[in-house]
Amino acid sequence: MLERIKSNFTESIQTKIAASELLAGPIEQAGMTMVQSLLAGNKILACGNGGSAGDAQHFSAELLNRYETERPPLPAIALTTDSSTITSIGNDYHFDEIFSKQVRALGNNGDVLLAISTSGNSRNVIKAIETAVSRDMPIIALTGGDGGDIAGLLGENDVEIRVPSSRTARIQEVHLVVIHCLCDIIDTTLFPQTEA
Numbered sequence: 001m002l003e004r005i006k007s008n009f010t011e012s013i014q015t016k017i018a019a020s021e022l023l024a025g026p027i028e029q030a031g032m033t034m035v036q037s038l039l040a041g042n043k044i045l046a047c048g049n050g051g052s053a054g055d056a057q058h059f060s061a062e063l064l065n066r067y068e069t070e071r072p073p074l075p076a077i078a079l080t081t082d083s084s085t086i087t088s089i090g091n092d093y094h095f096d097e098i099f100s101k102q103v104r105a106l107g108n109n110g111d112v113l114l115a116i117s118t119s120g121n122s123r124n125v126i127k128a129i130e131t132a133v134s135r136d137m138p139i140i141a142l143t144g145g146d147g148g149d150i151a152g153l154l155g156e157n158d159v160e161i162r163v164p165s166s167r168t169a170r171i172q173e174v175h176l177v178v179i180h181c182l183c184d185i186i187d188t189t190l191f192p193q194t195e196a
C-alpha cells in the first residue's frame with residue numbers, strides 16, 4: 001500500500017510537469033480571455049460534474065471572495081450549487097439540461113463559460129457549451145484524455161486546456177493547478193499593485 005501511495009504522488013507530479021510544458025500557452029490565453037471579459041463588465045459561469053463541480057465552485061469562490069491578494073470581488077457563478085434549480089431541471093426536463101438552461105437564463109454575449117470535464121464527454125457540459133456558442137460567449141474548456149466531444153465543439157475564440165493523462169484523478173489534480181493559474185493571471189493583470 002505504501003508503494004501504491006507513493007506511485008499516486010509520483011504520477012501526479014509527473015503529469016503536472018508534463019502539463020506545465022504543454023499548457024502554459026493555452027492557460028495564458030485563457031486567463032487573458034477571462035481578464036478581457038471582466039474588464040468589459042462581463043462575468044464567468046462555471047460548470048462540471050462530480051469532482052469538476054467542486055472545481056467550478058472552487059473557481060467561483062476565488063473570484064467572488066478572493067484568491068491571494070486583497071482586491072474587489074469579481075463576478076462569477078458556479079452553475080452546480082443550487083439544488084432546487086438542478087433537481088427541477090433534471091426532474092422536469094433532463095439531467096443533460098441542468099447547465100444549459102442556466103446558461104440560457106444567465107449568460108450574456110461576452111460572458112465566459114468555464115466548462116470542466118475530464119473525459120470531455122459529459123452531455124450536460126456539452127449542452128452548456130452549445131448554448132454558450134449560441135450566445136457568443138467565449139469558452140474555456142478544461143479537459144483530459146483525447147478531449148472527447150468537447151474538443152470538436154470549440155471555435156477560434158475558445159481555449160481548450162487538455163491535461164495529458166487518461167486517469168480522471170490525475171486530470172482533476174492538474175485542473176486545480178490550472179484554476180489557480182487562471183486566478184493568478186486575473187489578480188496580477190487586473191490589480192498589478194496589490195500585494196499577495
Ligand SMILES: O=C(CO)[C@@H](O)[C@H](O)[C@H](O)[C@H](O)COP(=O)(O)O
Pocket residue numbers: 049050051052116117118119120121122125168169172
Ligand atoms: O471526482 C471524481 C473522480 O475522481 C468523480 O466524481 C467524477 O468527477 C465524476 O465521475 C464525473 O461524473 C466525471 O465526469 P467528467 O469529468 O468525465 O465530465
Ligand SMILES: [Zn+2]
Pocket residue numbers: 051169172
Ligand atoms: Zn475525484
